[in-house]
Amino acid sequence: MTLTEQQKAFWNENGFLAYDQPLLSPEELEAIGRRVIEIASGARPDLPEQVFSVERAVARGEITDVEDQDRYRIMRYLHKYDDLVLSICRNPKVLDVVEDLIGPNIKLYTDQVFMKPPFHGGEQHWHQDSYTWNFLASHDHVTCWIAIDEATTENGCLRYLPGTHAFGWVERDHVPVLLEQIKASEVPVPRAPGYGVFHHALTLHSSGPNHSPHRRRAIGAHYIRSEIRYIGLPGNYSGPFLLMRGQEFPGRV
Numbered sequence: 001m002t003l004t005e006q007q008k009a010f011w012n013e014n015g016f017l018a019y020d021q022p023l024l025s026p027e028e029l030e031a032i033g034r035r036v037i038e039i040a041s042g043a044r045p046d047l048p049e050q051v052f053s054v055e056r057a058v059a060r061g062e063i064t065d066v067e068d069q070d071r072y073r074i075m076r077y078l079h080k081y082d083d084l085v086l087s088i089c090r091n092p093k094v095l096d097v098v099e100d101l102i103g104p105n106i107k108l109y110t111d112q113v114f115m116k117p118p119f120h121g122g123e124q125h126w127h128q129d130s131y132t133w134n135f136l137a138s139h140d141h142v143t144c145w146i147a148i149d150e151a152t153t154e155n156g157c158l159r160y161l162p163g164t165h166a167f168g169w170v171e172r173d174h175v176p177v178l179l180e181q182i183k184a185s186e187v188p189v190p191r192a193p194g195y196g197v198f199h200h201a202l203t204l205h206s207s208g209p210n211h212s213p214h215r216r217r218a219i220g221a222h223y224i225r226s227e228i229r230y231i232g233l234p235g236n237y238s239g240p241f242l243l244m245r246g247q248e249f250p251g252r253v
Contacts, residue, residue: 001100002096002099003097003101011198013162013163014163015160015163015164015165015199015202016160016189016197016200016205017097017198018189018197019097021093023093023094023194024088024091024193024194028194029194032085032088033148033217035085036075036113036115037069040068040069040072040115044082046081047081050077051075051077051078053073053076054073055117055120055121058071062120066120069115070117070215073115073122075112075113076112076113079111079221079242085111085219088111089242094144095244095245098144098223099245101198102140102142103225105225105227105245105246105248106223106224106243107241107243108222108241108242108244110222111221111222112219112220112222114145114216114217115217116155116215116217117210118155119210119213121215121216122209123156123207126175126206127172127206128169128201128204129143129199129202130202135232136231137229138228140225141200141222141223141224142198142199142222143201143221144197144198145158145191145197145198145199145218146218147192147194147196147216147218148218148219149193150191150193152190152216153190154210155210155215156207156209157188157189157190157207157208158199159189159205159207160189160203160204160205161179161183161185161187162185162187164182164203165202168202170204175204178204191218223244224253226241226243226246226247226248226253227249229252230252
């Protein structure tokens with residue numbers, strides 16, 4: 001067991017956990033930071049277009065004179081194409097915590113690199129990760145979010161609404177109504193480089209815009225239990241999902 005009883009109790013009550021030990025070494029941080037720049041700068045022309053999401057202000061043509069890496073908001077699915085990203089998703093320090101939270105049979109749903117460039121990095125509105133995972137028969141999933149750069153309240157660290165994982169799946173149109181009632185409970189979670197935060201797929205979270213001169217890059221890995229069923233339309237199945245730890249089960253994800 002990696003987590004203490006106090007950490008598990010905090011998770012159960014709040015739906016997130018700022019982990020107090022580094023998850024990436026300085027060498028790993030340097031390597032992933034360098035790899036992010038390479039990919040964002042066009043070093044991998046073989047990557048499909050859906051890997052990249054352009055920052056909104058750039059897409060609208062409001063921002064033009066920026067470095068290549070500062071054009072992007074998110075790069076996703078990189079574990080399929082890059083061994084370094086896959087190795088971070090397989091990081092035993094991360095999987096030990098995930099196992100304590102969702103059990104021993106763990107699959108990777110996907111990864112995301114959040115770019116949050118200086119001065120024009122956009123806001124991520126309040127949401128549940130499960131909103132885009134509603135083709136799975138359970139919402140008992142977990143995300144590990146690790147800071148590559150220092151994440152502060154000024155450059156857009158993650159913010160959580162504690163306990164909202166207990167509300168169940170919330171229709172997106174109903175989120176603003178809920179926010180009016182509980183926004184005062186918001187908790188910002190700054191993170192030093194290499195440190196992470198784990199959150200439940202139903203926990204409402206957001207991140208503010210980056211108006212600072214400092215990048216706020218981070219890598220996120222989303223994990224699901226290999227026992228769960230896919231209940232979406234057959235043509236929309238995006239698996240098979242990679243087994244990270246434990247065992248697979250016939251007829252499940």
